[in-house]
Structure formats: structure tokens, C-alpha cells
Amino acid sequence: MKYTLIILLAFGILMTACRSQEMVPAEQPPVEEEPVVEPEPEPEPPGEEIRVVEERFTFETEEEEITHEEHMYFVIVGSFIQKENAERFMETLRGQGFDPVILMSETGFHRVSVNSYEREIPARTRIQEIRNNYPDYHDTWLLIRQL
Secondary structure (H helix, E strand, O other), X not given: OHHHHHHHHHHHHHHHHHHHOOOOOXXXXXXXXXXXXXXXXXXXXXXXXXXXXXXXXXXOOHHHHHHHOOOOEEEEEEEEOOHHHHHHHHHHHHHOOOOOEEEEEOXXXXXXXXXXXXXXXXXXXXXXXXXXXXXXXXXXXXXXXXX
């Protein structure tokens, strides 16, 4: 019994000694969370400010309407009160390789559009291209279809 008591006492001391040497986790620096990265908007092409008008309009033909029905952004190179002037201008544009259409605005103007897009950035890019490559059309602007 005497030896049992000594063994138990030795075991207790041994256990206490082991406990003091237990690994205490070092204090961890705070974990920095990865920031949520939102996609950057496409940059606007450099150049002059682009005039933007939002209005309702109709197409001259049903075929043009079907071709452009999904598009909201139209590149406008000319705007005329007289339809005949818009038609003459369209012939000039065709000679330069454009495929223009006339949009009849709710304000009575005949807008001559050379491109249309579903998204705004490609339309703005095209406007800058036209302004850079055709100095006569430096005032090309963006028409947004109003529904």
C-alpha cells in the first residue's frame, strides 16, 4: 500500500509536470479576409465627352425594326428635320462603307444611325472610332432607346 501511494503521488507529480509543458497555441495574427473583388466596369474610351439622348423612336421599315429590336444603343451621325436631307446623307454614308438606317424620333427629327448595340460600352467605343477615323463626324453621339 505504501508503494501504491508513492506510485500514485509520483504519477500525480508527473502529470502536473507534463501539463505545464503542454503546447499553448501561439496567438495567431488576425486573418485578413480576401476582399470581394467586383468586376471593374469597362473603361470609357478616351476622347471628347459623348452627347447622350434618350428618346422614343420608330424605324422606317419592319425589317429594320426586326434587325435592331434587341438593341438599346444607337450611334447617330446625323439628325435632320427634313427626311429628304436624311436620305441624301444616308447615300453619302453608304459610299463610305456604312449601313445607315433612319430612326424617326418622337421629337420630329430623322436620326441617321450607323450602328446599334445591346450594351453601352461597345456603342461608345464605336463612336470614338468614328470620331477618330472620320473627322467630319466629330459630333457623333449616342441615342438610347426609351421604351
